[in-house]
Amino acid sequence: MGKITLARTIAEKRHERGITQEQLAEFIGVTKASVSKWETGQSLPDLALLPGLAAYFNISIDELIGFRPDMTREEIRHFYRKTARAFTCRPLEEVMEECRKTAKEYYSCFPLLFQISSLMVNHCSLCKTPEEQNLILREAKELLTRVRTESRDVSLAKQALSLEAYCLIALCQPNEALDLLADEPSPYLPSEPLIASAWQMKDQPERAVTVLQAGIYQDLLGLLNQMSSYLGLCTNNPEAFRETWRRICILADVFQVQQLNPGVFLSICLGCAYGFLAQNDSTSALDALEKYVHCACGNIYPLQLHGDRYFDRLDNWLDDRLELGAAPPRNHAAIRQDIVNSVTENPAFLSLKDNPRFCALNLKLEKFAGSGSHQGGTTT
Structure with missing residues (x-):
């Protein structure tokens, strides 16, 4: 301001x-x-x-x-990236105070308030105690409520609603989350085919292609996220768990999700490994971890959203439609280290510590972690 x-x-x-x-x-x-x-x-x-x-x-x-109540999109992106880096190298409370000050200064700039909330949610795990983490989650929730109820941007309000519900779940408030989201899902009728038809009628087929690619991409990620959540509910049903994992792998291979959006794939592999261990199936758990390590050590850095040969109109759409562009929600170096630590420092895998396959995977990740920033990159 x-x-x-x-x-x-x-x-x-x-x-x-x-x-x-x-x-x-x-x-x-x-x-x-x-x-x-x-x-x-x-x-x-x-x-x-x-x-x-x-x-x-x-x-x-x-x-x-000389009053300017809003930041521009580029200013928001710069603030987000600068602050994400600060969380990795400066005291948490110091950076949090800067977030609070900026939120007060631009209290009517709803895209900025949403990104500040996202920063809080993505970095509250740095807190030393659960009480401190819950305090930050509540602060983020208050900002998200303001965005959801007062922003005139329907898309932004929907994003705020989803992240607010996430905060409520993290705060162990399931009833409030259900009230916010509504208990039963409503029938889904995608609007992208209609929008594409309208652009075709206006003799702009390129716009129609972009709309449909964006719709397919979003639905693909939505389906994978839902299947990942479904995996968590199938832990006590080994047959359903294994079949869900099999179908996820097929879907991921068909759409090359490992390259298209490796963050989603890595998260699913990790959750699947947990599930197989809960079923005392260490062989399948190691199979899932091998997929994780193969992806983690592959040519996926720097991590950011992007298209590919099939989704060849996606890059411009992502940069135009997302407030932060294709940048990830946290600093690249921190993400890279978390990817490694999620296996090498994870107590959930203690039962595998003497397994030769697991030791080999650990060694591969440790070599990868020590290979330097030339593979991972950092945001500037």
């Missing part, structure tokens, strides 16, 4: 008009001395005079006083 620049604005606009302080004073109905004090910052105009000054210079009152 910056500092109030009323004094400078009055002086600049007066010079642009080529008028004297006496002429401006006469128009507004004050003394020349008053105008002089305004321009030197010794005093401010009465509130009642601001509309007249703004009208005289043909600008808004916000422009007159």
